[in-house]
Amino acid sequence: MYEIQPKIFTLSNGIRVVYLHAPSQVAHLGITVLGGSRFEKEGEEGLAHFLEHCIFKGTKKRKTYHVLSRLDSVGGELNAFTTKEEICVYASFTKEHIRRASELLADITLNSNFPLKEINKEKEIILDEINSYLDSTSDKIFDDFEAHLFKGHALGNNILGTKERVQNFTQANLVDYLGRFFTAENMVISFVGDISANRLLKMLEEDFKTCKTGVLIQAIDSFESLKPFKIRSKEATYQVHGIVGGIAPSYKDEARRGMTLLTNILGGPALNSRLTLSIREKYGYSYNVEANYTSYADTGFWSVYLGTDQKYIDKSIALIYKELKLLRTKKMGSLQLNRAKEQLKGHLALGLDSNAGLMLGLGKSLLLFNQIDTIEEIYNGIDNLTASELLEIANTYFSEEHCSELIFDLI
DSSP: OOOOOOEEEEOTTSOEEEEEEOOOSEEEEEEEEEOOGGGOOTTOTTHHHHHHHHTTSBBSSOBHHHHHHHHHTTTOEEEEEEOSSEEEEEEEEEGGGHHHHHHHHHHHHHHBOOOHHHHHHHHHHHHHHHHHHHTOHHHHHHHHHHHHHTTTSGGGSOTTOOHHHHHHOOHHHHHHHHHHHSSGGGEEEEEEESSOHHHHHHHHHHHTTTOOOSOOOOOOOOOOOOOOOEEEEEESOSSEEEEEEEEEOOTTSTHHHHHHHHHHHHHOSSTTOHHIIIIIIITOOOSOEEEEEEEOSSOEEEEEEEEEOGGGHHHHHHHHHHHHHHHHHSOOOHHHHHHHHHHHHHHHHHHTTOHHHHHHHHHHHHHHHSSOOOHHHHHHHHHTOOHHHHHHHHHHHOOGGGOEEEEEEEO
16 A cells, blocks of 8 residues: 655744655645635625735735746745635646745745735736636536535635625735634645655744744634525526535544545546436437536535536436435345445545645645544544445435535526
8 A cells, every 4th residue: 555654843923834745856835724614704705715815926026927927937836725715826837946846836825915006907817707607507507506505604605705705805815814714723735756755844833933823723603404405597508507405513423534545436526426327328328427516614505517408408317316314214125235345445545646736635635634644543443434434424415405406407
């Protein structure tokens, strides 16, 4: 078994660092902050994502051009993303430019000053991003499904926010959000590359020494389940798009492993997933059908998505419920279960083949769990799942009365 052996350190100001040596010419460095969209206050919807954009727009010593060119001029890449719970700023670069990357990431995460001219330009960029998202029905349906599922809660808010909110954001809003969340106790630095731990830590100590400390991670506003829904609306599109799904375990729940395996069996990336074999291969109803499971600190959700012709949507939804019922009522045999476990472990191994993805995953694991599970521990957790346990999880989360539906019909 290939085993990764990351090391965990803590800088003198309290920032946690996860380090993994990997013999490669390319290195990856990231800053992951617990401050995604669910932590926004009322009226701040979209602010975390807006900050992610504006963080590149200038610091106390750099203008936008110099931020954007610092790594790109030597062939590196600088990027960021926002989720419901995290903001991540990260870089990929050839290893001789580690000093550049460390100093730059520290500068933009600690010293951004959000020039007004740049803020106003970035508002237009995000408004265009919102329009682009609204133009993509296959993306929009996922956000709309979460909006209905977590209605009235911050988890239901669109990460992009609304046009009205974005237009009203100010420099003071950005400074305040940065100060609230980009603190030593609330962030993790992750690194994967061919640089010694001592050399890296020396740089990080110097570059991040001004990071604000003493601010504890903000408590979350827990979500309480709402009633399931069945909604059909009309969209300007060539296909009918549909989602069936519901509430799922949080990432702190032991049932998360079983839910991950069940989702993979149901409609994971493999060509032999149950829904692919049924809806696509047997009946030819849909080019793309997939099952997903997303977990948060206090809850989660699972979903099955497909796009199909109008005449096939009801038949396709019925086939989804048929497979869900089988998972609830028919216990898997030992051979079938072992094959499913090996498949999931294989998918996890493939995910480790990307050093950039590995760097992001290590940062998130340390941020959320304050530890890194070994591959052996992860595999053992999968191997220990029983058919009875999976049946219980399926009955808890896949029962038809707990399922919600969102369908975008043709106009």
